[in-house]
Amino acid sequence: xxxxxxxxNFSRAFALPVTVMSWLSVFVYALISGGNPFLGILALIGxxxxxxxxxxxxxxxxxxxxxxDEKYLKSAQVCKCKFITDGFVTHRVTFFAxxxxxxIAACFGGLLAFxxxxxxxxxxxxxxxxxxxxxxxxxxxxxxxxxxxxxGPLLFEGVYYVMTGxxxxxxxxxxxxxxxxxxxxxxxxxxxxxxxxxxxxxxxLACSFADKNDALRVxxxxxxxxxxxxxxxxxxxxxxxxxxxxxxxxxxxxxxKSLAVYNRDKNFVPEVKWWNYPLGNWAHIxxxxxxxFYLRLYLARNITTYFTILVCIAFVLEKFLKI
Numbered sequence: 001x002x003x004x005x006x007x008x009n010f011s012r013a014f015a016l017p018v019t020v021m022s023w024l025s026v027f028v029y030a031l032i033s034g035g036n037p038f039l040g041i042l043a044l045i046g047x048x049x050x051x052x053x054x055x056x057x058x059x060x061x062x063x064x065x066x067x068x069d070e071k072y073l074k075s076a077q078v079c080k081c082k083f084i085t086d087g088f089v090t091h092r093v094t095f096f097a098x099x100x101x102x103x104i105a106a107c108f109g110g111l112l113a114f115x116x117x118x119x120x121x122x123x124x125x126x127x128x129x130x131x132x133x134x135x136x137x138x139x140x141x142x143x144x145x146x147x148x149x150x151x152g153p154l155l156f157e158g159v160y161y162v163m164t165g166x167x168x169x170x171x172x173x174x175x176x177x178x179x180x181x182x183x184x185x186x187x188x189x190x191x192x193x194x195x196x197x198x199x200x201x202x203x204x205l206a207c208s209f210a211d212k213n214d215a216l217r218v219x220x221x222x223x224x225x226x227x228x229x230x231x232x233x234x235x236x237x238x239x240x241x242x243x244x245x246x247x248x249x250x251x252x253x254x255x256x257k258s259l260a261v262y263n264r265d266k267n268f269v270p271e272v273k274w275w276n277y278p279l280g281n282w283a284h285i286x287x288x289x290x291x292x293f294y295l296r297l298y299l300a301r302n303i304t305t306y307f308t309i310l311v312c313i314a315f316v317l318e319k320f321l322k323i
Contacts, residue, residue, distance in 0.1 A: 012055040014280040018185050018301055019051045019151070020044065021308035025178050026156045026171060027163070028312045032319045035163030039116055043159045046108030053101035054131040058138075059094060102131065116162040123158040130154075138190075141203040147186045152179030173233045178311070180226035181304040187219055188300035191259055192266075192293050212263040216256065223252050226307075241314035241321075248307045251275055255299050262296060270295055275302055 027040045109124035130137070130150045137146040156175035157167050190197060190206040194215065197207050209215040227246065234240050254275070261268055269291045272279070276298050279285070285294050 013052060014298075015055065015185070015301060016048055016051060018182055018304045019047060021305045022151050022155060022178055022182055023047055023159060025308045025311045025315075026159045026174065028315045029171065029174060030160045030163040032315055033164060035160070036116075037163070039112060039162045040159055042108055042112055042115075043162050046105045046112065047155060047159075049101045049105040049108070050127060050131050053098045053105060054134045056094060056098035056101060057132055058134055102128070105131075112162050117165060119161050119167070120158055123154050123161070127154050127158075138197075138204050141205060141208060143190070144183050144187060144205050148179050148183050151182040152176060170233065170237050173229060173236060177226050177229035177233050178308060180222045180229070181307050184219055184222040184226075185297075185300045185304050187222060188255070188259065189297060191215055191219065192262065192296060213260065216259055216263065219259070220252075220256060230311075239314065239318050241317045242311055244314055245307050245310040247310055248303055251299070251303045251306065255296065255303060258296050258299065262292065266292060268292060275299055277302075 130146045152175040160171045190204040206215040
């Protein structure tokens with residue numbers, strides 16, 4: 001159990017709810033459209049292992065850069081590559097752990113191609129490129145683009161395809177509504193990691209701004225984009241119940257305010273509220289003194305979770321309203 005807990009924390013599996021909830025929104029939509037739930041669940045397992053592989057490879061490439069100069073490691077966020085820098089796992093083992101997760105994801109992709117059709121192969125190959133080289137994309141300012149494509153059109157059209165055997169323009173619009181919330185979660189991470197990414201010469205979107213507050217304003221733009229496309233989806237499909245997703249707006253405001261405080265004082269730890277839960281390995285986080293970092297990251301994660309839950313509730317309501 002201790003080993004399982006270690007690998008869970010090492011692979012940053014606390015972020016999996018973001019992936020699961022993105023999957024759930026298109027899963028429920030495909031389900032009310034007559035899709036096969038078994039194939040959708042197989043897709044979820046493969047997607048989760050691909051996400052874990054992306055997290056592990058991100059640490060692998062980050063450490064490769066940071067370890068070139070001691071000052072990089074010292075100035076980076078304290079939790080950055082923490083398990084490698086503290087000697088819990090080697091750089092080499094990190095690489096092989098990422099490869100294993102990727103192989104498992106590829107096995108599920110192959111199985112789905114056999115069961116549902118060859119259309120999923122191209123999607124899986126493109127996703128594989130983004131998973132392996134995600135960290136490389138962040139070094140050229142395309143990290144958000146990579147996440148947007150992977151967790152947007154690729155994930156949504158892929159899951160819908162394996163469940164229904166077809167692609168859908170409506171699903172594409174839905175993906176453009178949900179994926180900005182996933183991007184916002186990633187972007188929140190880059191705002192929190194702003195100083196460390198500058199030191200490792202990562203050209204993230206946040207680091208392209210000389211002022212952290214200017215970078216923060218882009219976060220609001222991502223959330224606004226998501227809601228604009230959700231309104232377009234509601235108009236095109238006449239599923240107006242999805243507009244209940246706007247109930248997540250107050251949490252976005254709280255996150256924005258909290259990040260503004262973090263930009264002024266990264267050591268300030270806000271009071272733990274219900275919207276921060278679940279807190280993951282909180283005892284370890286308190287021990288290493290990274291509560292300020294993770295409380296904000298958990299809130300960004302939960303905003304994506306609550307948003308997609310509301311979207312799923314809307315789809316279920318729509319199904320019952322038509323009965």
